[in-house]
Amino acid sequence: MNTRSLSFRLVAWYAGVLTIVFVLLGGLTFLLLQHYLEVNLLDSQARRARQIAGTLVAHASAATEQALRNEVESLYSPEVNDRFIRITRADGQIVYASGAPKDERFDPTQVPPLAPDAAASSARKVRRGGRALLIASVTASAGDGTRYRVEVGTSAVPAEDTLTHVLVMLGVGLPVAVAVAVAGGFVLVRRALDPVARIAAKAEDITQHNLSERLPVVHSGDELERLSVSLNHMISRLEDAIHGSKQFVADASHELRTPLTVMRGELESLAQDAALGRETRETLGSVLEEVARLGEIVESLFALSRLDAGEAPAQWLRFDLAELAATTAGQMGLLATDKNVTMECDSSCVAPVEGDRARLKQVIVNLLDNAIKYTPSGGRVRLSVRREQGFAILDVADDGPGIPAEALPHVFKRFFRVDPSRSREQGGAGLGLAIVKSICAAHGADVEVTSVPGRGSIFRVRQPLAGETLARA
Numbered sequence: 001m002n003t004r005s006l007s008f009r010l011v012a013w014y015a016g017v018l019t020i021v022f023v024l025l026g027g028l029t030f031l032l033l034q035h036y037l038e039v040n041l042l043d044s045q046a047r048r049a050r051q052i053a054g055t056l057v058a059h060a061s062a063a064t065e066q067a068l069r070n071e072v073e074s075l076y077s078p079e080v081n082d083r084f085i086r087i088t089r090a091d092g093q094i095v096y097a098s099g100a101p102k103d104e105r106f107d108p109t110q111v112p113p114l115a116p117d118a119a120a121s122s123a124r125k126v127r128r129g130g131r132a133l134l135i136a137s138v139t140a141s142a143g144d145g146t147r148y149r150v151e152v153g154t155s156a157v158p159a160e161d162t163l164t165h166v167l168v169m170l171g172v173g174l175p176v177a178v179a180v181a182v183a184g185g186f187v188l189v190r191r192a193l194d195p196v197a198r199i200a201a202k203a204e205d206i207t208q209h210n211l212s213e214r215l216p217v218v219h220s221g222d223e224l225e226r227l228s229v230s231l232n233h234m235i236s237r238l239e240d241a242i243h244g245s246k247q248f249v250a251d252a253s254h255e256l257r258t259p260l261t262v263m264r265g266e267l268e269s270l271a272q273d274a275a276l277g278r279e280t281r282e283t284l285g286s287v288l289e290e291v292a293r294l295g296e297i298v299e300s301l302f303a304l305s306r307l308d309a310g311e312a313p314a315q316w317l318r319f320d321l322a323e324l325a326a327t328t329a330g331q332m333g334l335l336a337t338d339k340n341v342t343m344e345c346d347s348s349c350v351a352p353v354e355g356d357r358a359r360l361k362q363v364i365v366n367l368l369d370n371a372i373k374y375t376p377s378g379g380r381v382r383l384s385v386r387r388e389q390g391f392a393i394l395d396v397a398d399d400g401p402g403i404p405a406e407a408l409p410h411v412f413k414r415f416f417r418v419d420p421s422r423s424r425e426q427g428g429a430g431l432g433l434a435i436v437k438s439i440c441a442a443h444g445a446d447v448e449v450t451s452v453p454g455r456g457s458i459f460r461v462r463q464p465l466a467g468e469t470l471a472r473a
Helices: 006-055 062-076 157-205 223-271 278-308 321-338 357-374 405-410 420-425 432-442
Strands: 083-089 094-097 122-128 131-141 147-155 316-320 342-346 352-356 380-388 391-398 446-452 456-464
Touching: 006 062, 006 083, 006 122, 006 131, 006 147, 006 157, 062 083, 062 094, 131 157, 157 223, 223 278, 316 321, 321 342, 321 357, 321 380, 321 391, 352 357, 352 456, 357 380, 357 391, 357 432, 357 456, 405 446, 432 446, 432 456
Parallel strands: 342 380
Antiparallel strands: 083 094, 083 147, 122 131, 131 147, 316 352, 380 391, 391 456, 446 456
């Protein structure tokens, strides 16, 4: 999981805020419910205390306290109903005190008395032995003027049990609710960013060969729609610029071919003049070499312009790539012999492919020529063809100086040379591998290079076998 991605940060922020909100709401709900239950219980105890004070205590007197105790016991049965009732005279004498309830949730004897200066009506929460008791008290006067304090209470255990159940429900329900909300948020974020993913995927597919294609426009009326429209306008400008550049290269290379041919012919005729001195002849020879080199560059540019223009192959045929490699290696053998380089060819398998035979031969020629150029005297150039998982694999390995790691991503670019001075001495212009790349792309093939400085390089072409080439091209 990419923790730096926009979708992850949005979901994390959404989950964090949602968790905080749910926790706050759950905590507030718990506190409000706790307050409501306690207030409700205290209110019912206060009503019962006022009832006892108004109906029993108001008609009692010091002489009838025993009758008062009997009436409270018979009418309210505090032990049976799990209640606490205590009636205290103003002088602190306890007139009546209920016994322990049958559920033994509290001990009446452990309930502390109220202070003499306590308010006439009050409510309190007494906790003994880990259990709470809610008590409401009122003050009343008997018929003879004696003042009594009536205390009525009940255990808070049922309310606490209810709060415990609610807390468990919140503890279980909140994570589930957060998980469901986060999952929904993740789905929404993915859907919201799905147009961006489609735009990115389409942008990856657009190359210089299909600049006429455009990115999908999301008709949402927001920044995403403006972004896709702006990118399409940028691609249009790039298409115009690249088309103009390719057209210029095509026109220039085409127009330069004729004057170069004329120059070469004139210089060759001039070099045959017997009246010329030695130095002049050497100068003319040097100029002829440069004109020939310039002609090769122009021809390479012309070939590239035709490939860029998507020129249809002259002959799209089925043939054996291994046989073509062996034939080409035999034709290039003389060049290797002149440099004292051993050429080895392993093409024993049959690798049927489909394509332009002449163009694919040009790929092999360029790769072998490149390998022979950079292989020192006494070295080896190895050409091999094999079949592998539906592909014909053509490898050209050499014993040359190798290519630095920082230069490997650029070797198939036009006019790129690892060592410009050495390449110029050997007649290279940095276009051979660019032509190889373009021809392979036109045939649905891939070309790659691996190299270790000081140990040579390996150029590999992966051409789909016959029947798969057209699908990939």
